[in-house]
Amino acid sequence: MSQEPVAATEVFKALADPIRWNIVQQVAQQEEFACSILEDTLPVSKPTISYHTKILTQAGLIEVHKRGRNYFYSLRRDVLREVINELWALAPGPRLVGESTADRGAKRPAQAPVAAAASGDTDVTLLTW
Template identity: 75%
Template sequence: MTREPVAATEVFKALGDPIRWNIVQQMAQQEELACSVLEDTLPVSKPTISYHTKILTQAGLIEVRKRGRNYFYSLRREVLRSLMDEMWLLAPGPRLVVDGTATGPSSADRPALKAAVGDDTARPAALLTW
């Protein structure tokens, strides 16, 4: 299945709503998120959740899988990475590189290095590149 390219403007429009931003944040914490979780965590109705997930799907940010009567959502992380790459072209500067790939992992995901001789404290390491 080939996917259409995702327009950055559509992604930004979709992320501009606080409810949709909350949905994306919840999806980023898991591989797959059940709709029932959104129903429990969001202060909106089921039809409103459906509306917001439809917009996120149309923008290319999420994929939807139906199993029986249940819907499951997963974040298309490659779309966000591509968007970050596009943004970086507009304002280049130092960028975190992990394992040869420009990314932005949390400090917990970075390898730890010892800062100096005699210092046994492990600290997150990062390589910044242009």
């Protein structure tokens, strides 16, 4: 599925609202997120939820899928990565590469390379410039 490139400014505008940020955080937790859950977790009306999800969709951050009567949202992680890459280009520096899927979203205490090797931890963190 080929889509037009997303402008970083539109993404930032969409993420600037606390309700939309909350929606993105909730949608990011699952592959597909049911719209009906937002009605229970957000302190706003259905029309307001619809307004905010429309802005997130127009910014390219979420996709909407309809199955039967239900609507489901999924996060466009590729768009977030694109914006993050644009930010890194402004201030290049050391950057983590090769994060394992088990580490995503989980906070792990930092280990020294020797301690990691001794513990049998085979994950390697690579810093790039």
